[in-house]
Amino acid sequence: MPVAKPESxxxxxxxxxxxxxxxxxxxxxxxxxxxxxxxxxxxxxxxKGGGLIAVSYEARNYGxxxxxxxxxxxxxCPQIQLVQVPVARGKADLNTYRNAGSExxxxxxxxxxxxxxxxxxxxxxxxxxxxxxxxxxxxxNLQLVDEETLKSHVLGLNDEKGIDAKENVREWLCKKxxxxxxxxLACGSLIVAELRMQVLKETEFTCSxxxxxxKILAKLASAMNKPAQQTVVPFSSVKGLLDSxxxxxxxxxxxxxxxxxxxxxxxxxxxxxxxxxEEKLQERYGSNTGTWLWxxxxxxxxxxxxxxxLPKSHGSGKTFPGPRALKTIASSSADTFRQVQHWLNELCxxxxxxxxxxxxxxxxxxxxxxxxxxxxxxxxxxxxxxxPSKSCHLRYGTAKMQEDAFNLFQAGLREFKPQxxxxxxxxxxxxxxxxxKIVEIPSGTxxxxxxxxxxxxxxxxxxxxxxxxxxxxxVSESCSEMNLTEQEMKFPGEDSNTKCVMPCLxxxxxxxxxxxxxxxxxxxxxxxxxDFQEASLRNSVSSSNRTDAKRKTSKDKGTHSILRxxxxxxxxxxxxLIKEEHGDNLQDVEALSPxxxxxxxxxxxxxxxxxxxxxxxxxxxxDPSVIEELPPEIQEEFRAWLRPRKRPDILxxxxxxxxxxxxxxxETTLPKPLADAGHNVSNDDLEQxxxxxxxxxxxxxxxxxxxxxxxxxxx
DNA sequence: ACGGTTCATACT
DNA sequence: TAGTATGAA
Numbered sequence: 001m002p003v004a005k006p007e008s009x010x011x012x013x014x015x016x017x018x019x020x021x022x023x024x025x026x027x028x029x030x031x032x033x034x035x036x037x038x039x040x041x042x043x044x045x046x047x048k049g050g051g052l053i054a055v056s057y058e059a060r061n062y063g064x065x066x067x068x069x070x071x072x073x074x075x076x077c078p079q080i081q082l083v084q085v086p087v088a089r090g091k092a093d094l095n096t097y098r099n100a101g102s103e104x105x106x107x108x109x110x111x112x113x114x115x116x117x118x119x120x121x122x123x124x125x126x127x128x129x130x131x132x133x134x135x136x137x138x139x140x141n142l143q144l145v146d147e148e149t150l151k152s153h154v155l156g157l158n159d160e161k162g163i164d165a166k167e168n169v170r171e172w173l174c175k176k177x178x179x180x181x182x183x184x185l186a187c188g189s190l191i192v193a194e195l196r197m198q199v200l201k202e203t204e205f206t207c208s209x210x211x212x213x214x215k216i217l218a219k220l221a222s223a224m225n226k227p228a229q230q231t232v233v234p235f236s237s238v239k240g241l242l243d244s245x246x247x248x249x250x251x252x253x254x255x256x257x258x259x260x261x262x263x264x265x266x267x268x269x270x271x272x273x274x275x276x277x278e279e280k281l282q283e284r285y286g287s288n289t290g291t292w293l294w295x296x297x298x299x300x301x302x303x304x305x306x307x308x309x310l311p312k313s314h315g316s317g318k319t320f321p322g323p324r325a326l327k328t329i330a331s332s333s334a335d336t337f338r339q340v341q342h343w344l345n346e347l348c349x350x351x352x353x354x355x356x357x358x359x360x361x362x363x364x365x366x367x368x369x370x371x372x373x374x375x376x377x378x379x380x381x382x383x384x385x386x387x388p389s390k391s392c393h394l395r396y397g398t399a400k401m402q403e404d405a406f407n408l409f410q411a412g413l414r415e416f417k418p419q420x421x422x423x424x425x426x427x428x429x430x431x432x433x434x435x436x437k438i439v440e441i442p443s444g445t446x447x448x449x450x451x452x453x454x455x456x457x458x459x460x461x462x463x464x465x466x467x468x469x470x471x472x473x474x475v476s477e478s479c480s481e482m483n484l485t486e487q488e489m490k491f492p493g494e495d496s497n498t499k500c501v502m503p504c505l506x507x508x509x510x511x512x513x514x515x516x517x518x519x520x521x522x523x524x525x526x527x528x529x530x531d532f533q534e535a536s537l538r539n540s541v542s543s544s545n546r547t548d549a550k551r552k553t554s555k556d557k558g559t560h561s562i563l564r565x566x567x568x569x570x571x572x573x574x575x576x577l578i579k580e581e582h583g584d585n586l587q588d589v590e591a592l593s594p595x596x597x598x599x600x601x602x603x604x605x606x607x608x609x610x611x612x613x614x615x616x617x618x619x620x621x622x623d624p625s626v627i628e629e630l631p632p633e634i635q636e637e638f639r640a641w642l643r644p645r646k647r648p649d650i651l652x653x654x655x656x657x658x659x660x661x662x663x664x665x666x667e668t669t670l671p672k673p674l675a676d677a678g679h680n681v682s683n684d685d686l687e688q689x690x691x692x693x694x695x696x697x698x699x700x701x702x703x704x705x706x707x708x709x710x711x712x713x714x715x
Numbered sequence: 716a717c718g719g720t721t722c723a724t725a726c727t
Numbered sequence: 728t729a730g731t732a733t734g735a736a
Contacts, residue, residue: 022736043719051718053736067718085719092720118722118736255734288725311722321717370730382716389730432720726732 011181013130013188014123014305016210016218017196019104020227022120023054025205026100027083038062038077042070043085043092049074053085057227089346091318094119095354103203105309108195115306123215124195125305130187139186140176148193149173152211153225156237181235185211189232196230214301217241219251238299243271250296257289273297310362316350317372317432318343325376325427328413337406340428344371344405347433352398355435359396366435369394369401371408374430375416384429387412394435405433 019025023041028034038059042050049070062077073080086093101119108114113125139145150166150173157168172178173186188211196207210221212233220241221231233241247267248258261267264284265276273281274297282290295301320326326339355366370391376384390408395401409431416426 053718053720069718094720098721121736252734257733286726313722315721317720319717319719321719325716368729376716378716384716386731391729429716434721720736722735724733727730 010213010300010302011127011184012213013126013184014212014215014218015126015188015192016117016215016222017104017108017122017124017192017199017207018209018222018226019101019120019205019207021054021056022101022205023085023097024056024083026097028056029100029204030096031083034081034083037081038064038079039081039083040064040070040073041085042073042082043087045070045082045084048072049082050084089350090343091316091346091350093350100203100205104199104205104207107199107202109309111195111198112191113305113307114309116309116311123218123305124192126188126191126211127184129191130184133187133191134180134183138183139173139190140183142174145170145173145190146193148197148230149190151229152189152193153229153231155221155224155231155233155241179235181213185213185232185234189230192230196228213238214299215303215305216251216296216301217299220245220249239271242297242299243269245270247272253296257285260285261293270297310358310364312438313434313436314351314354314358314366314438315432315434316347316354317430317434318347319430320428325429326431327427328375337409340409340431341406343431344409344433345402347431348401348405349398351433351435352396352401355394355396358438362440364438364440365396366394367437367439368392368435369404369408370434370436371405371412372430372432372434373409373412373428375426376429377425377427379425385416387416401433 024039027041028039036058037056038061039056040052040059041054042052044050047069049072052064052066052068052070052073055064055066055073059073059077059080062080064073064077064080068076070082073082086096097119101116104120105114105116105122108122108124112129115123117123133139150169152169152173154169154172157172159165159168172182173189175182175186178186192209192211196209200206206228208222208226208228209230210218210224210233211230212218212221213235217233217238221233224231247261247270248254250258250270252258253261261273265272267273267276273293276294276297278291278294280290281293284290285293320343326343328337328340358364358366368391370389372389373387374384375387376382387409390412392404392408395404
C-alpha cells in the first residue's frame with residue numbers, strides 16, 4: 001500500500017491528467033472519419049466480436065461498456081465502429097498507444113514536473129508555477145479568463161439556477177479575498193487549462209483533469225467530469241466530497257481492501273472512516289495501511305509527484321483462455337513444449353525489440369528477465385494456479401532471451417509439478433516475459449553502447465539491426481562478449497555493494513534521492529492536525545464587473561497572462577521536442593522559481609538538468625576493485641566519468657554569481673529521453689554530437705547539484 | 716474460466 | 728533477493 005507522507009499544510013497544487021478514452025482517440029486520429037461516431041477499440045475479433053478495451057463517449061451514450069464483447073456492443077449500438085487493436089506476432093501490439101502516450105507526457109514535461117502514471121495518465125506538480133503566478137500575476141488581476149478555464153467545475157460552488165456557471169467560476173477564480181490555497185488552485189486551473197489546450201493543439205487528443213492539493217484528490221477529480229473538462233477541488237470542499245463518496249471510488253480501495261472496509265468495518269463511504277482511530281485502523285490493516293487510511297479519510301495524502309517519464313519495466317504477455325490453453329505435453333516427445341516455446345519466442349521477440357528501443361532512445365539497460373506462467377487444470381476441482389515466477393539476468397539479443405525464457409519456464413514447471421497432481425491435465429493459460437531493473441547508462445561511456453550495438457553506435461537505429469537474431473553478427477557477438485564479462489564485472493546496480501553510479505537520463509529519478517537526503521523531514525508523519533477547515537466560499541462571492549465577462553473573449557488575450565509563464569509556448573510539432581535545446585529549458589525553469597524556497601530551488605536544479613541529470617548516489621561507496629574488473633575500455637570510460645566528481649570540494653569556493661545557472665553546451669546538444677521504447681524518432685545526429693561532451697557535462701552537473709544542496713541562493 | 720495486457724508497489 | 732499479491736487502467 002502506498003505510504004502516505006502527510007504534510008501539515010498541504011499547499012501544493014497537484015493535477016491529474018487523464019486522456020479521454022485514449023485508445024479510441026488514437027484510432028480516431030489515424031482515421032478522422034471516425035471522429036464523432038460511436039467507436040470502440042476491440043481486440044481479438046474471433047470470439048464474440050472481441051473484447052472492448054476502449055469506448056468512445058458517443059458509444060457510451062448507447063450503453064456500450066468496456067466489459068462488453070464486440071457483438072454485445074453491436075446489439076445495443078448497431079452503428080458502432082469497431083476498430084481492431086494492431087496485432088503483431090499473434091498478440092495485441094500496444095506500441096502505437098504507448099507512443100501516443102509519450103507524446104502527451106513529452107508536451108507536459110516541457111512545462112512542469114510530471115509523473116507518468118500509466119499509458120494515458122499523468123500527474124503534474126504545479127506548485128511552483130502556481131506560486132509564481134500568484135506572486136506575479138494573480139488571477140484577480142485578469143481582465144479576461146480564457147474559455148477553457150471558465151468551463152472548469154469547481155466543487156462546492158453554488159450551482160444556483162439562473163446564474164451563469166461560467167460567471168460563477170470566473171468569480172471564484174478571481175476572488176480577491178479568497179483563501180490563499182484557493183488562489184493557488186485557481187492558478188493551477190489556469191495553467192492546466194492552458195496545458196490541456198496545448199496537448200490538444202499538438203496531438204489532437206482531448207483530456208480531462210483534476211486540480212487539487214494532492215494526488216489522490218486530483219485523481220478523484222479528474223474522473224468527475226469527462227470528457228475534455230477539468231474539475232477543481234477547493235480545500236474547503238474536501239470534507240463534503242469525501243463524506244458521501246463510496247469507499248470503493250477511492251484509488252486503492254477499489255479492490256479487496258475496500259471490500260474489507262465495507263464488510264469488516266461497515267464502512268460504506270470515505271466519511272464513515274472518520275470514526276475509526278488511527279490505532280484501530282493500524283491494528284486491523286497494519287501500521288502503514290492504517291495510517292494511510294486514516295489520512296485518506298481526511299483527504300490527506302503526501303505522496304509526491306515522482307518525476308518519472310519512462311516506464312520502470314517492460315512486459316509482453318498473452319493469455320490463452322479456456323480451450324486455447326497450451327498443452328505442455330504433446331504427443332511425441334519431440335513436440336513437448338512446442339506450443340509454449342512458440343509463444344515464448346513471440347513474446348521474447350517483442351520484448352527484445354522494446355528494450356532495444358529503450359536502449360537506443362533512452363540509454364537504459366534492463367537487467368532482469370522474469371517469466372510468469374499460469375496453468376489451468378480442468379477436473380472436479382477446476383483450478384487456476386500460477387507457476388512460481390522465475391527470473392534471471394537479462395541477456396540482450398532475441399535468441400538469448402528466448403533461450404533464457406524457456407529455461408525459466410522449465411525451472412518454474414519443475415517446482416510446480418511436484419505439488420498436487422502429478423502432471424495431469426495442467427494446461428498453460430498465460431505466459432508473460434518482462435524486463436525490469438532498468439538502469440541508465442552514462443551517455444558518455446560510448447563503449448557500453450558499442451558493446452550492445454557493435455562498432456557503429458547508431459547502427460541500432462536502422463531497421464536491420466533491430467532484427468537482432470543470432471544471425472545479426474555485430475550485435476550478437478558484442479552481446480555475448482558483454483554477457484561473458486558481465487558475470488564478473490558487477491555492473492552498476494548489480495548485486496554487489498556497488499551502488500548505482502549511473503547518471504539518470506530520465507529527469508527526476510534521482511531527485512527523490514536528493515530530496516530525501518536533504519529533507520528528511522518530509523518523511524515525518526504529522527498527525528493531529530485539523531481535519532478540515534470549515535469554510536464557506538459560497539457566501540462570500542464578491543460582486544464583479546460583468547462587463548468584463550461579457551466582453552468578447554479572445555483566447556489569445558485570455559491566455560496571455562498564462563503564456564508568460566511558459567516561455568516556449570508554441571513548438572512546431574510534438575516530435576520536435578526531442579531536439580529542443582536545453583538552454584531554453586533552463587530558462588523556463590528559472591523563470592518559474594526565482595524566489596522559491598531552498599528546497600524548491602534544489603528541485604529545479606534537478607528539473608533543469610533533465611536528460612543530463614547526473615544522479616550518482618552513493619558514488620563514494622563504490623568499490624574500486626569493481627572497476628578493475630571491467631573490460632579495459634569500459635574502465636577507461638568509467639574512470640573518466642568519475643574523475644571530476646571530486647570537485648565539489650573546490651567548487652563552492654567559486655560559486656556562480658547569484659546562484660544562476662550558466663548555459664551548458666552539453667545541455668544544448670543532448671537529446672531528451674522522453675521517447676518511450678518503441679518511439680521511432682531518429683535522433684542519430686544528436687546522439688553523435690553529444691558523445692564526448694556528455695561526460696564532462698554530467699560531472700559538472702553533479703558538482704552543481706551538490707553545491708546547490710548546501711548553498712541555497714535565496715535571491 | 717477471462718475483456719486482455721501492462722504497469723506499479725507493498726509485503727515477505 | 729526473488730517471488731507473491733494486490734490494484735489500477
